[in-house]
Amino acid sequence: MKICVLPGDGIGPEIMAQAVRVLEALRTDGLAFEIEEAKIGGCAVDADGVPLPESTLALARAADAVLLGAVGGPQWDALPREQRPERGLLGIRKALNLFGNLRPAILYPELANASSLKPELVAGLDIMIVRELTGDIYFGQPRGIESRDGERVGFNTMIYSESEIRRIGKVAFDIARKRNRKLCSVDKMNVLECTQLWRDVMIELSADYPDVELSHMLVDNAAMQLVKNPKQFDVVVTGNMFGDILSDEAAMLTGSIGMLPSASLDENNKGMYEPSHGSAPDIAGKGLANPLATILSVAMMLRYTFNQEAAAVRIEKAVKKVLADGLRTGDIYEPGTRKVGTIDMGDAVVAAL
């Protein structure tokens, strides 16, 4: 197993260090892997002038899986578009063809109070958002800002082909099959032809999955229903742009985005794994960041890319144990629990393994 580790910016290096410790602790278990580290995002811009250096991409291509911390920070915000840290992220997704983005929104019982929703509405919440990640308006051409009739005009293109829709649809139906067999496809078919095709293809595909109940929801209604009654959802599948918005909304319903991992997969289950949260420049370097989302990303990696279900579950159980033991980083702290730093939290998970 070849793993490419990209710590990135902000709190990225700190949280990644703990995730790597957890991975190392599994070596004793007979898991054999090699780790290679490279730069992405702002630190790569500083070192090499570009957010996704060729050498980084080469390492990532050669690896079976990529573990990413986070990218970005205010010091790179004023750079021209092509040099901004998030271009590194978009670039690696596209280059590795990581079209299948899995974003779980899970509420751990111990953290039920962290949600801004009433406890009875979110207790036991467990949604899987499947977001298409290499198409849509993120990558569509033509795009740009130009002068027309004497004024600036900005434009982008939302676009999906039926094969792109079908392959993400399959990922979502397959996941729904392993869960509660309910799949909700989100679109805006009443306005956008692009998403009319999305709905049509999902309906066609559903013929191959008679055991999964497919429903459809308009994106504005989905944004409402997530607030009103999030537990109505099992698996949600949607395009890149709507998925960006809805997966963040769903993550925030748990109140503990510092706990949520994510996976981005290609057609052969090669994947990039990263926490759902960002680089949190305000607390970077202070040893305060929550490493659990990154540690749980390691579990997702073992499950989806390496088919090591037992090892994945072992990590997830260790995380549950430290929560049950009352350990909390600042982002999930509440009175009556014990506030710890990044390294202490890593220590505790390693011990609980």
Place this chain on the structure above:
Amino acid sequence: MKICVLPGDGIGPEIMAQAVRVLEALRTDGLAFEIEEAKIGGCAVDADGVPLPESTLALARAADAVLLGAVGGPQWDALPREQRPERGLLGIRKALNLFGNLRPAILYPELANASSLKPELVAGLDIMIVRELTGDIYFGQPRGIESRDGERVGFNTMIYSESEIRRIGKVAFDIARKRNRKLCSVDKMNVLECTQLWRDVMIELSADYPDVELSHMLVDNAAMQLVKNPKQFDVVVTGNMFGDILSDEAAMLTGSIGMLPSASLDENNKGMYEPSHGSAPDIAGKGLANPLATILSVAMMLRYTFNQEAAAVRIEKAVKKVLADGLRTGDIYEPGTRKVGTIDMGDAVVAAL
């Protein structure tokens, strides 16, 4: 004052009847107006074969303001795109140049329990979402579904010119000036050039409004922040697509979308006024629907189009009084209050005037 009334489909006619009664009750107050009624949406398709008949548009053009109930229902869902009820809505917005959509999200103290958020996070919530309504990917060309390289491809165009951005920006800044002087502009500038221009123009425009504090937020973060801490927002301005999603999310935070009016204005404050909720076909014709959002839309009409602030406030106070008196339609009912139907609720508001 010429008012064009478009009851529409589903619960539209029932709720509109109560709104018109409230309006009629103000005649005694010296308000002089003419009302003309026409068809839009599914009922227009049934009668004339199109969701926005020429005669309806002519009446709407001739009027100073339009009052709309709601459009749509399952019986028209299978129609070809151009005949679906919502095309009537999109058509009239565009034809009347109603680019400025104001969607308040207000939580009435009496309805605090209706929210799915914890009471302390939403008590006193009062956000105004300003959504651009005649541009963006809703109307951008090219668009369609066609065959390319042997497969179907769906595409739409997100597009804004600087003059379109500037005119909605002005509406938002002007409203912020009359409120708490905080304006948050929402975009996805880290990915979409179209919204990079949006941000640039908002920054340019802010030079004319030194007394308003302008901030910027990415749309995915905005979807999160609305859940996490909605009271951080005063006025939010965004494009048509993001505004569709965020205004519905914000409305649902109140838990009582049956209470929320909206206004859609052109450059001369001619406007169309409608409830934020839909046509609720499941309860149509049963006398159960909540008419308050439509009644409050009348108040918005008097304020924004006719400059009759006193009359607007009178309606708003009457609505507050019936809530304080414990009257509730089914959508906002809770034990300890009195459940009433659509007509009873209209009666109560008229009496409270």
